[in-house]
Amino acid sequence: MDYQDITYEVREAAAWITINRPEKYNAFRGQTCEELIHAINKAGWDKAIAAIVLTGAGPKAFCTGGDQSAHDGAYDGRGTIGLPVEELQSLIRDVPKPVIARVNGFAIGGGNVLVTCCDLAIASSTAVFGQVGPKVGSVDPGFGTALLARVVGEKKAREIWMLCRRYSAEQALQMGLINTVVSPEDLDSEVDRWCAEIAALSPTAIAIAKKSFNLDSESIRGISGIGMQALSLFYQTEESKEGVKAFLEKRPPKFR
Numbered sequence: 001m002d003y004q005d006i007t008y009e010v011r012e013a014a015a016w017i018t019i020n021r022p023e024k025y026n027a028f029r030g031q032t033c034e035e036l037i038h039a040i041n042k043a044g045w046d047k048a049i050a051a052i053v054l055t056g057a058g059p060k061a062f063c064t065g066g067d068q069s070a071h072d073g074a075y076d077g078r079g080t081i082g083l084p085v086e087e088l089q090s091l092i093r094d095v096p097k098p099v100i101a102r103v104n105g106f107a108i109g110g111g112n113v114l115v116t117c118c119d120l121a122i123a124s125s126t127a128v129f130g131q132v133g134p135k136v137g138s139v140d141p142g143f144g145t146a147l148l149a150r151v152v153g154e155k156k157a158r159e160i161w162m163l164c165r166r167y168s169a170e171q172a173l174q175m176g177l178i179n180t181v182v183s184p185e186d187l188d189s190e191v192d193r194w195c196a197e198i199a200a201l202s203p204t205a206i207a208i209a210k211k212s213f214n215l216d217s218e219s220i221r222g223i224s225g226i227g228m229q230a231l232s233l234f235y236q237t238e239e240s241k242e243g244v245k246a247f248l249e250k251r252p253p254k255f256r
């Protein structure tokens with residue numbers, strides 16, 4: 001597959017997969033999800049690869065979720081909501097290698113969910129985390145909510161979704177959403193260091209450990225499936241459409 005929206009680079013024993021849409025703050029459209037799925041599968045089953053690094057191009061954003069300019073009552077790709085996003089999230093969990101989020105900037109909306117799904121997360125001190133779903137007439141009902149609660153605790157996860165605040169990298173570290181924070185200049189060397197440590201360990205032991213962590217939260221995949229069906233109906237409503245329209249028109253939404 002020729003990639004338009006992402007880049008794929010092998011550094012030592014790590015595959016670096018970069019969402020390359022900086023002008024959209026690395027938001028994903030249907031094509032982006034298809035390419036990410038292809039690339040994660042490619043790296044995930046390559047025996048020479050010990051770890052997968054997921055990141056965004058440029059200094060501004062890791063990923064800001066679904067591309068709102070490709071959303072018209074549904075996104076522009078495949079699947080229940082027009083994005084095979086639940087397949088992408090599941091795949092991050094299914095590949096037998098640690099997937100590390102290299103968080104270089106905004107990790108908002110679906111970008112925040114990707115961080116939640118990754119095994120590990122290393123952030124620049126400039127990174128900003130948060131949810132925007134209820135601001136823009138959307139919600140990721142599955143890994144975005146229920147898995148987030150496993151990661152940061154029920155009360156914090158509900159705060160994140162019900163207030164849509166932004167959180168600094170230090171706050172994300174305190175709540176357990178990420179593993180460490182470094183200065184922007186040290187981000188790549190820190191990620192390289194973590195990948196090298198992983199590469200020295202038994203790949204099979206790591207694969208079994210990863211699977212066993214995931215099995216405990218596996219029911220969330222089913223929650224996500226039913227949630228997407230509900231969401232596809234919600235996207236048809238004036239309430240949801242107002243959220244997308246308001247974001248694109250750079251004004252506060254009028255939901256009531």
Ligand SMILES: CC(C)(COP(=O)(O)OP(=O)(O)OC[C@H]1O[C@@H](n2cnc3c(N)ncnc32)[C@H](O)[C@@H]1OP(=O)(O)O)[C@@H](O)C(=O)NCCC(=O)NCCSC(=O)c1cc(O)c2ccccc2c1O
Pocket residue numbers: 023024025027064065066067068069081085086106108109110111113132133136138139140141144231247
């Ligand atoms: C990230 C921001 C907080 C940055 O705000 P700031 O004020 O600094 O900058 P701008 O808002 O002006 O943005 C700069 C520039 O980038 C464009 N942009 C940013 N994000 C997106 C985006 N997601 N889609 C398209 N374009 C985007 C923006 O338009 C500007 O371009 P200009 O050309 O005008 O300069 C803020 O941008 C922000 O909050 N962004 C996120 C907006 C958003 O609505 N994201 C999607 C939420 S829904 C979602 O992600 C989602 C994910 C899932 O995984 C799901 C799974 C299952 C079901 C549903 C899901 C779902 O809905």
